[in-house]
Amino acid sequence: MLNKSIMDGDNPDLTEERMKGAFDTDKMAAVIYGSEKFAIRRREITESISRIPQLADSKPFSFMTREEKISESCRKLSVLSEHWNQLIDTNNEEEALHLYREVLGLEGHAFSLHETMFIPSLVAQANDEQQEKWLGRAKRREIIGCYAQTEMGHGTNLRALETTATYYPSTQEFILHTPTETALKWWPGALGKSSNYAVVVADLVIRDTHYGAHPFMVQLRDEKTHNPLPGITVGDIGPKMAFNGADNGFLGFNQYKLPRDHMLMRHSRVEENGTYTKPPHAKIGYSSMVKVRSRMAMDQGLFMVSALVIAVRYSAVRRQGFLDDKSREVKVLDYQTQQHRLFPSIARAYAFIFCGFETIQLYDQLLIDVKNGDTSGMSDLHALTSGLKSVVTHQTGEGIEQARMACGGHGYSMASYISEIYGVAIGGCTYEGENMVMLLQLARYLVKSVELVKTGKSKELGPMMNYLAEPDTQIDLTSGPEAYVKVFQHAARRQVWKATDKFHQLMESGQSRDIAWNNSAVELTRASRLHTRLYIMETFIRRVSSISDVSIKKVLIDLVNVHVNYEVLDIGTYALEHVSSTQLDSIRSQLYSSLDTLRPNAVSLIDSFQISDMQLRSVLGRRDGHVYTNLFEWAKASPLNQTHVLPSVNQYLKPMMDKAKL
Ligand SMILES: CC/C=C\C/C=C\C/C=C\C/C=C\C/C=C\C/C=C\C=C\C(=O)SCCNC(=O)CCNC(=O)[C@H](O)C(C)(C)COP(=O)(O)OP(=O)(O)OC[C@H]1O[C@@H](n2cnc3c(N)ncnc32)[C@H](O)[C@@H]1OP(=O)(O)O
Numbered sequence: 176m177l178n179k180s181i182m183d184g185d186n187p188d189l190t191e192e193r194m195k196g197a198f199d200t201d202k203m204a205a206v207i208y209g210s211e212k213f214a215i216r217r218r219e220i221t222e223s224i225s226r227i228p229q230l231a232d233s234k235p236f237s238f239m240t241r242e243e244k245i246s247e248s249c250r251k252l253s254v255l256s257e258h259w260n261q262l263i264d265t266n267n268e269e270e271a272l273h274l275y276r277e278v279l280g281l282e283g284h285a286f287s288l289h290e291t292m293f294i295p296s297l298v299a300q301a302n303d304e305q306q307e308k309w310l311g312r313a314k315r316r317e318i319i320g321c322y323a324q325t326e327m328g329h330g331t332n333l334r335a336l337e338t339t340a341t342y343y344p345s346t347q348e349f350i351l352h353t354p355t356e357t358a359l360k361w362w363p364g365a366l367g368k369s370s371n372y373a374v375v376v377a378d379l380v381i382r383d384t385h386y387g388a389h390p391f392m393v394q395l396r397d398e399k400t401h402n403p404l405p406g407i408t409v410g411d412i413g414p415k416m417a418f419n420g421a422d423n424g425f426l427g428f429n430q431y432k433l434p435r436d437h438m439l440m441r442h443s444r445v446e447e448n449g450t451y452t453k454p455p456h457a458k459i460g461y462s463s464m465v466k467v468r469s470r471m472a473m474d475q476g477l478f479m480v481s482a483l484v485i486a487v488r489y490s491a492v493r494r495q496g497f498l499d500d501k502s503r504e505v506k507v508l509d510y511q512t513q514q515h516r517l518f519p520s521i522a523r524a525y526a527f528i529f530c531g532f533e534t535i536q537l538y539d540q541l542l543i544d545v546k547n548g549d550t551s552g553m554s555d556l557h558a559l560t561s562g563l564k565s566v567v568t569h570q571t572g573e574g575i576e577q578a579r580m581a582c583g584g585h586g587y588s589m590a591s592y593i594s595e596i597y598g599v600a601i602g603g604c605t606y607e608g609e610n611m612v613m614l615l616q617l618a619r620y621l622v623k624s625v626e627l628v629k630t631g632k633s634k635e636l637g638p639m640m641n642y643l644a645e646p647d648t649q650i651d652l653t654s655g656p657e658a659y660v661k662v663f664q665h666a667a668r669r670q671v672w673k674a675t676d677k678f679h680q681l682m683e684s685g686q687s688r689d690i691a692w693n694n695s696a697v698e699l700t701r702a703s704r705l706h707t708r709l710y711i712m713e714t715f716i717r718r719v720s721s722i723s724d725v726s727i728k729k730v731l732i733d734l735v736n737v738h739v740n741y742e743v744l745d746i747g748t749y750a751l752e753h754v755s756s757t758q759l760d761s762i763r764s765q766l767y768s769s770l771d772t773l774r775p776n777a778v779s780l781i782d783s784f785q786i787s788d789m790q791l792r793s794v795l796g797r798r799d800g801h802v803y804t805n806l807f808e809w810a811k812a813s814p815l816n817q818t819h820v821l822p823s824v825n826q827y828l829k830p831m832m833d834k835a836k837l
């Protein structure tokens with residue numbers, strides 16, 4: 176049996192799809208998750224969780240109020256705390272994240288920022304003594320932490336953060352203060368009600384000199400009573416578009432005293448007498464953001480996959496309309512439009528995850544290099560992850576929304592759960608740097624790279640930038656996926672040079688640097704997107720080329736073909752400058768035939784992600800495919816259906832109708 180999801184009693188339409196799969200889904204899982212070892216560990220963890228009934232949702236999550244969701248996730252966290260060491264290797268971040276996803280899903284929880292930003296901030300920013308003091312406690316979850324940087328008035332422009340940390344040598348203390356309403360910390364996940372500690376980013380002030388954003392370890396609540404400490408105002412910012420299981424919060428300080436050694440001092444220092452030592456790289460304090468951005472291709476890929484698991488499985492059991500055979504309605508997955516809606520997103524999800532593995536490794540390496548005093552890789556990774564986070568979040572949003580529409584009416588129901596996935600994923604366009612802003616960060620790097628080429632310093636180009644110095648060449652589209660890479664290289668190079676030229680010309684015409692930049696910004700963001708999409712395509716092809724298993728490689732090449740054809744058509748207006756409209760027509764035909772080729776493996780490709788029903792929380796996406804019976808059961812569980820007549824009917828509608836009858 177190649178598709179390891181096949182089980183007796185499943186919907187026969189799904190079983191039929193799984194029987195068609197031409198590759199072993201366990202082997203594909205090993206490719207997706209980077210190693211056979213981790214793919215096996217994922218399955219073992221999922222299996223162990225299923226043997227602990229208290230870890231299951233106590234009722235359908237979509238019917239819970241916000242308060243119930245928060246309480247439910249805390250209940251599960253307390254159950255988890257009894258089993259942590261048996262379930263996972265607690266030093267393995269990927270195992271921990273898998274456990275969180277399986278048990279707590281994606282709507283957020285008390286530890287939402289603890290693993291992803293609080294601990295990483297301590298790892299990257301605290302010195303050895305500080306790590307000794309806090310890291311163990313954080314890892315053992317004796318304390319709960321978050322990352323409090325954004326303020327009501329400023330999130331993007333970190334240089335304008337208003338919260339101050341003023342150092343007084345006489346007492347060897349910092350005074351944290353929130354000088355205005357707009358200086359309130361606003362948005363940090365799990366800050367409002369759960370966390371008792373935070374890494375707070377504040378403007379360091381010593382003897383009236385402002386040194387800018389620096390991280391501080393701050394206790395917010397009493398460890399015994401959990402009450403806010405004197406001088407601290409903290410609370411929840413209210414319901415959001417999604418992610419409502421998390422208590423994103425506000426935080427204000429009223430002349431709050433903090434001992435000197437609570438500034439995280441691995442890279443910059445304040446001595447007892449107030450002498451300041453600056454860090455080896457000006458932006459080293461931003462590393463927690465780079466860490467999260469380096470994870471986002473992977474995490475967003477998994478969000479998109481969740482929506483696709485639901486939409487593809489449902490499309491295989493949903494029958495509507497006819498093709499040739501008029502005796503039985505077809506699976507909607509057989510419609511070309513449905514395939515065109517879903518398959519390119521499957522390809523992107525695979526591509527994002529492969530990129531994600533690469534950037535996570537790059538961050539881990541950078542962390543080691545920085546600890547050894549080498550900060551030279553920071554700019555490259557900042558540029559790469561800034562572009563990648565922006566492109567993947569945007570395309571993930573598009574892909575999830577298409578998946579929702581691909582499920583027709585039931586896709587709009589919370590029974591599909593796709594709207595929740597969409598709401599959570601789309602937050603990624605904003606958090607960790609608003610997408611336009613981050614595309615412009617990459618653009619700075621691209622412009623500098625063109626300037627290097629223009630001044631004959633191509634040898635100094637960073638990784639992935641050499642193509643900017645190469646001349647356009649003839650493209651032979653019959654030469655395989657590499658030809659499509661060439662199309663992207665041509666298009667990205669042309670756009671990067673065009674945007675840079677525009678920026679330079681505007682400055683030469685007398686505009687200041689900042690105004691010229693702003694007047695070139697749309698073209699610059701286009702350049703960043705093309706460059707990033709080129710990187711995604713190259714990584715995808717490189718990863719697939721490295722695979723040795725024949726059946727896995729074959730289906731992934733089919734997926735690459737969908738990807739390259741779709742992507743080139745998607746940038747048609749840029750591509751037309753390098754390929755003819757006749758060539759584009761032939762790419763279109765190839766795309767349609769690549770959709771056809773992929774069709775028999777569609778269900779196995781998404782099954783290979785091995786996302787459990789517990790995590791999916793979707794009636795439409797159930798592994799067994801028994802959608803309709805369970806849809807009815809799900810609706811019956813609605814609180815509205817627990818009584819035949821609602822109090823509001825007796826209170827308002829009935830009197831109104833009775834009055835109308837008089
Ligand atoms: C969730 C956890 C648990 C389990 C997970 C399990 C399952 C997942 C399921 C659910 C999770 C779902 C959702 C998660 C939910 C919530 C999200 C979580 C966290 C969110 C956190 C946050 O949002 S934290 C706040 C983030 N804020 C930002 O990103 C702010 C953006 N702004 C900036 O970064 C900066 O202000 C700026 C870079 C835009 C500008 O900085 P500035 O100092 O002004 O610098 P510039 O003048 O522009 O540039 C000067 C040079 O410096 C270079 N630079 C800038 N930054 C860096 C850097 N980081 N590294 C290296 N170099 C850098 C820049 O390029 C310039 O270089 P030049 O050479 O051109 O001069």
Ligand SMILES: Cc1cc2nc3c(=O)[nH]c(=O)nc-3n(C[C@H](O)[C@H](O)[C@H](O)COP(=O)(O)OP(=O)(O)OC[C@H]3O[C@@H](n4cnc5c(N)ncnc54)[C@H](O)[C@@H]3O)c2cc1C
Pocket residue numbers: 288322323324325328329330331332361362363364418423602605606607608609610611612615
């Ligand atoms: C779900 C979620 C979770 C979050 N979690 C945390 C957290 O844990 N900790 C934390 O500290 N923060 C958190 N945040 C805050 C988040 O990081 C910020 O909202 C984000 O960085 C964007 O900043 P902003 O809100 O100031 O947007 P703004 O900068 O006000 O953006 C508004 C508009 O202005 C544009 N704009 C701004 N500056 C420029 C520029 N220089 N050039 C061109 N256009 C520009 C943007 O593109 C956007 O269109 C979270 C946010 C969300 C939504």
